[in-house]
Each structure stands twice: as structure tokens, then as C-alpha cells.
Amino acid sequence: MRRRNFLKNASLLTAGSVLAANNHISAATTSVFKSNAKKSFGLQTWSLGNELAPDVPGGLKKVAQMGYSYLELAGYNDGKIGAVPMAEFKKMADDVGLAIVSTHVNPPMRGYDKDNFEQAKEFWKKAADQHAAIEVPYIIQPGQPTTRSIEEVAFVGEVFNEAGKIAKAAGLQFAFHNHDGEFRRVVAGGTEMLPLTRGRAPEGAKMVFDAMVEYTDPSLVQFELDVYWAVMGLQDPVALMRKYPDRIRLLHIKDAAVLGETGLMNFQKIFETAYENKIDKFFVEYEANIPGLSRFEAVKLCAEYLTNASFVR
Ligand code: MG
Numbered sequence: 001m002r003r004r005n006f007l008k009n010a011s012l013l014t015a016g017s018v019l020a021a022n023n024h025i026s027a028a029t030t031s032v033f034k035s036n037a038k039k040s041f042g043l044q045t046w047s048l049g050n051e052l053a054p055d056v057p058g059g060l061k062k063v064a065q066m067g068y069s070y071l072e073l074a075g076y077n078d079g080k081i082g083a084v085p086m087a088e089f090k091k092m093a094d095d096v097g098l099a100i101v102s103t104h105v106n107p108p109m110r111g112y113d114k115d116n117f118e119q120a121k122e123f124w125k126k127a128a129d130q131h132a133a134i135e136v137p138y139i140i141q142p143g144q145p146t147t148r149s150i151e152e153v154a155f156v157g158e159v160f161n162e163a164g165k166i167a168k169a170a171g172l173q174f175a176f177h178n179h180d181g182e183f184r185r186v187v188a189g190g191t192e193m194l195p196l197t198r199g200r201a202p203e204g205a206k207m208v209f210d211a212m213v214e215y216t217d218p219s220l221v222q223f224e225l226d227v228y229w230a231v232m233g234l235q236d237p238v239a240l241m242r243k244y245p246d247r248i249r250l251l252h253i254k255d256a257a258v259l260g261e262t263g264l265m266n267f268q269k270i271f272e273t274a275y276e277n278k279i280d281k282f283f284v285e286y287e288a289n290i291p292g293l294s295r296f297e298a299v300k301l302c303a304e305y306l307t308n309a310s311f312v313r
Contacts, residue, residue: 041306046074047286049295053082057092064096066303072102072283079130090134102138103131111146112159124163128170139167140224142177147208149190157215164220175222182209183233198234213247223247227270228254238273250281257288259305268311
């Protein structure tokens with residue numbers, strides 16, 4: 001029962017940690033009338049690159065102090081996150097008040113086919129069980145499997161539905177995270193994705209992302225929209241959220257540099273639309289390599305941007 005309920009309770013748990021954090025802040029302030037409502041956003045730990053590994057407890061403490069409330073893990077490898085056993089990682093996060101809400105898990109195969117279907121199912125079963133043991137609500141495939149034709153996307157849909165069932169049986173929700181390639185198109189019987197273009201689609205062509213949504217079961221598979229990669233895929237993330245309000249349930253908040261510094265991303269509209277859609281999982285992701293700026297410094301600046309942005313709750 002406990003495992004089956006923790007998805008439902010995940011939002012309550014997150015709210016609980018935010019309340020706990022607020023109480024901590026309130027105790028440190030002189031006026032109880034001062035508003036200290038902490039904003040709610042998380043960090044994809046991939047953003048820290050190689051800088052987290054040397055001191056995970058110390059690094060997570062810094063992340064919490066920056067204003068992040070929750071994490072999405074990267075680096076799952078058979079019971080470990082990087083070099084740290086998952087139960088230990090969970091304890092380190094708990095100790096600094098960071099909830100682990102999600103995890104990015106890369107399957108060992110680049111593409112799915114009938115020959116590796118069973119191996120894929122075994123992989124997702126083990127990964128789901130190991131994340132259920134530390135009560136992580138979301139398990140996410142972060143990379144695009146090979147999709148050269150509509151038929152291959154349809155098969156990926158079958159595998160995702162299976163992964164979704166396996167995750168659900170363990171008490172988790174399965175989702176897929178995009179890059180820009182998912183906004184290329186495929187045709188029936190095709191041998192390659194068509195080049196990314198704003199132009200009119202050829203007859204019968206489907207955008208891979210649309211086809212993934214179409215070929216997956218809404219009760220089993222959700223989507224985590226990386227808003228930056230959507231823009232790189234010549235898409236408007238706001239339009240995608242409006243098109244798929246029930247399927248896009250988590251966001252990667254990302255820019256080509258520190259959040260808000262390029263002018264490329266309309267974060268105000270993105271957050272407004274997300275709140276309209278009752279999305280409440282926002283993971284900052286930083287992948288730029290800016291000389292003289294460490295990953296920790298960059299994710300701190302990202303947190304400051306969101307903390308100071310009037311449109312972020
Ligand atoms: Mg991303």
C-alpha cells in the first residue's frame with residue numbers, strides 16, 4: 001500500500017518539505033509578518049557535471065541553500081547514483097531537506113527492437129524497483145531511441161507503454177524527456193528522420209514527438225518537456241503545453257546559458273502556461289560550459305533568477 005500511495009502523496013511530501021524549509025527560514029527572521037514564501041523549483045543533478053561527485057553531502061547542502069526544493073537524479077547505474085549507493089544518496093538528500101522527485105535512467109540499448117524487447121523490460125523492472133525502494137515518484141527515459149520511420153516510433157510507443165506498466169506496478173510514473181530530434185519528422189517505411197524544418201511537412205509525415213504522444217497510453221506514459229530543446233527543435237514550448245496539457249506534466253527549465261541571460265526563452269509565458277496546466281515539477285538544467293563559471297556558480301545564478309522572477313511561484 002505504501003508504495004502504491006507514494007505517487008499520490010508525492011505532492012504532499014514536497015509541500016511538507018517546503019513548509020519545513022519555510023519554518024526554518026521563519027525562525028531566522030525577526031518578523032513573523034514578513035512573507036517568506038519559498039518558491040518551488042528543483043534541480044536536475046546532471047547540471048553539476050563532475051563537481052558533485054567529490055563531496056555529495058556538501059554539494060547537496062549547497063544546492064538546498066541556493067533555494068532548490070527538490071531534485072531529479074542523473075547517473076543511475078545498477079543501484080547507484082554515480083558512485084553512491086541509492087539508499088545513501090537518498091539519506092544525503094533527506095538530511096538537507098531535498099526531495100528526490102524524479103530520475104533520469106538511460107536504458108543500455110540505443111534503439112528498441114523485437115530482439116531486445118525482453119532485455120528492455122528487465123532493465124526497466126530493475127530500475128523501477130530500485131527507485132521504488134527509495135520512493136522516487138518519476139522514472140524518465142532522457143534520450144531519444146532510434147526512430148527512422150512511423151513504424152519505429154509506433155514500436156517505441158509499445159516499449160514505453162510496457163515500461164509505463166512496469167513502473168506503475170512498482171508505484172512509479174514513467175515519462176520521456178525530449179531533445180530537439182523529436183521535432184523532426186518521419187514517414188511510413190522511412191529509413192531516416194527528415195531534416196528539421198519550419199517548412200510544410202510532406203504528405204503523411206509525422207513529427208516524432210506527436211507520434212510518441214499518439215502511440216503511448218496516457219494512463220502509462222507522461223512527457224517531461226525540455227523547453228530549451230523544444231526551441232532548438234523550432235517549436236514553441238507554450239504551444240506544445242497547450243496542445244498536450246494532460247501529457248506534458250514536468251518541465252526542464254533551461255537556457256543556452258544561465259537562465260534568462262540569452263533572451264532566447266520566454267520563461268514568463270512558459271511558467272504562466274505551466275501553472276495553468278497545473279504543472280508543479282520544474283527542473284533547472286544547466287549544460288553550458290562558460291569559462292570562469294563553475295557549475296555550482298551557474299546553478300546558483302539560475303536559482304537566483306527564478307527566486308527573483310515575479311512570475312515564478
Ligand atoms: Mg533536459
